[in-house]
Amino acid sequence: MIGCLMLLVLVAGVVLTPVLSPHDPFALDFASAVQPPSLTHWFGTDNFGRDIFARVMAGAVYDLRLALVCVFGPMMVGIGVGLVAGYYGGTIDRFLMRITDIVWAFPFYVLVLAIVGVLGPSESNLYIAFFLVNWIGYARIVRGETLVVGRLEYIEAARVLRFSDGRVMGRHILPNTVTPALVYSMSDVVLTVQAVAALSFFGLGVQPPAPEWGLLIVESIDYLREAPWMTIFPGLAIAWVGVAFSLVGEGLAATLKPKG
Amino acid sequence: MSVMVLDAVSRRFPVRRGLLDMIMRRPAPALQAVRNVSLALREGETLGIVGESGCGKSTLARLAVGLQTPDEGSVAFGGKLMTGPDPDGRVQMVFQDPYSSLNPRMTIGAQLDEVVARYRPDVGRRERTAESRRLLDQVGMPPDAALKYPHALSGGQRQRVSIARALCPQPQVLVADEPVSALDASVQAQIINLFQRLSAERGIAIIFISHDMQVIRHLCDRVAVMYLGEVVELQAKAELFERPLHPYTRGLIDAVPDVTRRGRRSRKALSGEIPDPFSTIEGCRFSGRCPMAEAACSRQQTLRVIDGGGAVRCWKATPDPR
Numbered sequence: 001m002i003g004c005l006m007l008l009v010l011v012a013g014v015v016l017t018p019v020l021s022p023h024d025p026f027a028l029d030f031a032s033a034v035q036p037p038s039l040t041h042w043f044g045t046d047n048f049g050r051d052i053f054a055r056v057m058a059g060a061v062y063d064l065r066l067a068l069v070c071v072f073g074p075m076m077v078g079i080g081v082g083l084v085a086g087y088y089g090g091t092i093d094r095f096l097m098r099i100t101d102i103v104w105a106f107p108f109y110v111l112v113l114a115i116v117g118v119l120g121p122s123e124s125n126l127y128i129a130f131f132l133v134n135w136i137g138y139a140r141i142v143r144g145e146t147l148v149v150g151r152l153e154y155i156e157a158a159r160v161l162r163f164s165d166g167r168v169m170g171r172h173i174l175p176n177t178v179t180p181a182l183v184y185s186m187s188d189v190v191l192t193v194q195a196v197a198a199l200s201f202f203g204l205g206v207q208p209p210a211p212e213w214g215l216l217i218v219e220s221i222d223y224l225r226e227a228p229w230m231t232i233f234p235g236l237a238i239a240w241v242g243v244a245f246s247l248v249g250e251g252l253a254a255t256l257k258p259k260g
Numbered sequence: 261m262s263v264m265v266l267d268a269v270s271r272r273f274p275v276r277r278g279l280l281d282m283i284m285r286r287p288a289p290a291l292q293a294v295r296n297v298s299l300a301l302r303e304g305e306t307l308g309i310v311g312e313s314g315c316g317k318s319t320l321a322r323l324a325v326g327l328q329t330p331d332e333g334s335v336a337f338g339g340k341l342m343t344g345p346d347p348d349g350r351v352q353m354v355f356q357d358p359y360s361s362l363n364p365r366m367t368i369g370a371q372l373d374e375v376v377a378r379y380r381p382d383v384g385r386r387e388r389t390a391e392s393r394r395l396l397d398q399v400g401m402p403p404d405a406a407l408k409y410p411h412a413l414s415g416g417q418r419q420r421v422s423i424a425r426a427l428c429p430q431p432q433v434l435v436a437d438e439p440v441s442a443l444d445a446s447v448q449a450q451i452i453n454l455f456q457r458l459s460a461e462r463g464i465a466i467i468f469i470s471h472d473m474q475v476i477r478h479l480c481d482r483v484a485v486m487y488l489g490e491v492v493e494l495q496a497k498a499e500l501f502e503r504p505l506h507p508y509t510r511g512l513i514d515a516v517p518d519v520t521r522r523g524r525r526s527r528k529a530l531s532g533e534i535p536d537p538f539s540t541i542e543g544c545r546f547s548g549r550c551p552m553a554e555a556a557c558s559r560q561q562t563l564r565v566i567d568g569g570g571a572v573r574c575w576k577a578t579p580d581p582r
Contacts, residue, residue: 153355154363157425160325160345160353161375171374175365 003247006240010064014057023051025058025211034227044229046220052230055211056237062212063241066123067192070130075185077131078138079178083169085139086146086177097143100136108133108195116204126196126205137188138181145177179256186249190242197238213238262300263465264324264351264433269333270295271319275538289538293319295489296333298563301433304463306455308480308497310470310512312534316489317469318356321437324467325353337433349379349429356438358418362410368421369406372396375428395424399454416447423454434458435467440475452479473516477501485509488534488545491563495570505566505577507550544574552576 013020021042029049037044043052085096112129119125149155150173158168197214199205206212208219213234220230272290281288294316301307309317322328323335326345335342337351345351355361363371372392376383383391393403399420410418419439426434436455440448456479458464470476476483476497483500485493485508493506504510511530532549543558544550550557556575563573 153357153361156322156327157353157355157361157422159327160349160351161378161425161429162345162347162349163374163378167374171366172363176363 001247001251003244003249003251006244007248010060010237010240010244014060017054017057021051021053023054025050025054026209034223034230036227037229043233044227046227046230047223052216052233055216056213056233059211059213059216059234060237060241062123062206062210063193063196063238066126066130066196066206067189067241070127070134070192070196071185071188074131074134075138075181075188078135078140079142079174079181081135081139082142082144082181083146083174083177086143087150087165087169087173093143096139100139103133104136106133112199112204121204121207123206123210126199130192130195134188134192137184141181141184142177145180146173149173149176179253182256183249183253186245186252189245193238193241193245261303263303263338264301264467265336266297266299266320266324267334267336268296268298269320269323269330269335270297271316271323271328272331291538292489294323294330297486297489297491298333299484299491299494301465301467302482303432304459304465305481306459306466306468306479308468308470308476308483309486310473310476310483311486312471314534315486317471317486318437320486321353321435321467321469324433324435325351327353350431351433351435352426352429352431354419354422354426354434354436354439357442358415358422359410359442361422362418364410366409367406368396368408368410368413369393371421372406372425372428375425379429395428396421398427399424400450414447415443416451419443419451420454423451423458427458431464433465433467435469437469438471439468441470441472448475455479473512485512490545490573491571492546492573493571494563495572499570505570505572506546506574507552507577508546546574 023041027050029045031049032041032045033047033049035041035045035049041051041053043056045051046055081096081100085093108129111133112126115125115129115132119128155168155172158172163172196205197212197217200212200214201218203218206215208215216234217231220227220234223230270292271294272292274288274290277286277288297316297320299307309320311317319328323330326335326342329343337346342351362368366374369389369392372395373388376388376391376395380391389406392406396403396405401417401420401424405413405417405421410421413421423439439455440451443451452475455466455468459466468476468479480497482494482496484491485500485506487508493500493504493509495505500509501513504513508530515530530549535545535548542560544553544561547553547557559575561573561575563571564575565571566577
């Protein structure tokens, strides 16, 4: 509940930015550079005089888009892989699980460095990196759950009733296995927001002058003593999203538990 | 006419070997759940299968519906060999645990609609609900149960729904794996009566598995007694309870408390434990617990036919004079 409310506040902030604080997040204004938070500039301004509130809100679009696409896209893939591996078992299972082991064993940041090294740093290459890696967790969770549920008697009944494999997996196994994956996805969003910010911080992700949160932080560290608001507010934004999604995940876990 | 024939079926479950076993080159141990069982299910009859826990009853049930395939031997339904569950759903199963035999995330109605859609393609989308309620009615459930989720039903009600689901494909054989053992005694009676009605009104052949001799006595036409994966006795119900041939059957019947009989009676309750199913005993597998065992029992025992159509796997068995 509180988590949803926190996300709603963020979304409202993003949507209402033109009304609340009508500053262009990209417009340079050296006359009002490095000003502390005030009524006109709620989060203050940076060294180029850009309004930090406007930039943090514009950054939310980048970070949330990246995090959501990079979590829910791979989640679909992972759930599919996990279901197929757990349901069919045998050779198919071994083959798919060896692939996940290989990807799992590969250090994520090294993979990103390699991709960026070959393709150059950009937002789209971040997508590639996350899609290559993020499905693993879901595949493992769903496979494990499928192994458990697949032995239950209602699945045996569905097989004796000769329902198609697709129906057994989609209608009977999936709804009973997907909850832990959904709950995990919420904490995954948190981790991914942080990873996106971290990669951008190191110059491997989103490129300036985009107001991505990690970039806002890295651009501000030279002014940390004189203008701490430049660093604090993007950092708070990351923490805000993290707490919000964690709470949503907790709520989901409680709501989705089957009754009885 | 036999509707289903199990011909010398065996089923083993190999156990994963540990690293040490591999180094020592020990062969993989296998749990012999069902060994060399031959049974013929006659049209419209109710065949009881009785035995202790772990004697292979449930494995036999899964072999009969095609959820498992036999390692040796074959299962034939309607004259054709079965490889997996019958494509037309004419062999259905009712499971032991009413709590895990229904999908917890679908309403009863949705689960029945699904079966109707699969087996009555001529029934339109609109009429499906009516058809599902008709199925519920057949097992004595009110139509508004269709809107409920399984967690809102009692064990007996869930078992009725499972039976309704199994009836939709109009099965010729219904395999019931301990369908009443998880229910209260009063509910048990209702479910047993339901099975009796199905058998009488529709002529469905039923394989009814139970460890409860009284339930078997009430419901079945013929009874097969299983011990450690083997059928040790097969007789018509009346004969089995009147003159049990195998000492194990006698033990099972004697173990049933009888409130009508006055005074003490000689209860020869079975002692000892069922042997390790991994073991490979050569002779009679019951000899370790048998009150009349002797040296000759270590010979291989065969299921021999006796007068009156029954069969017993004990060389000493003679009709009991009591």
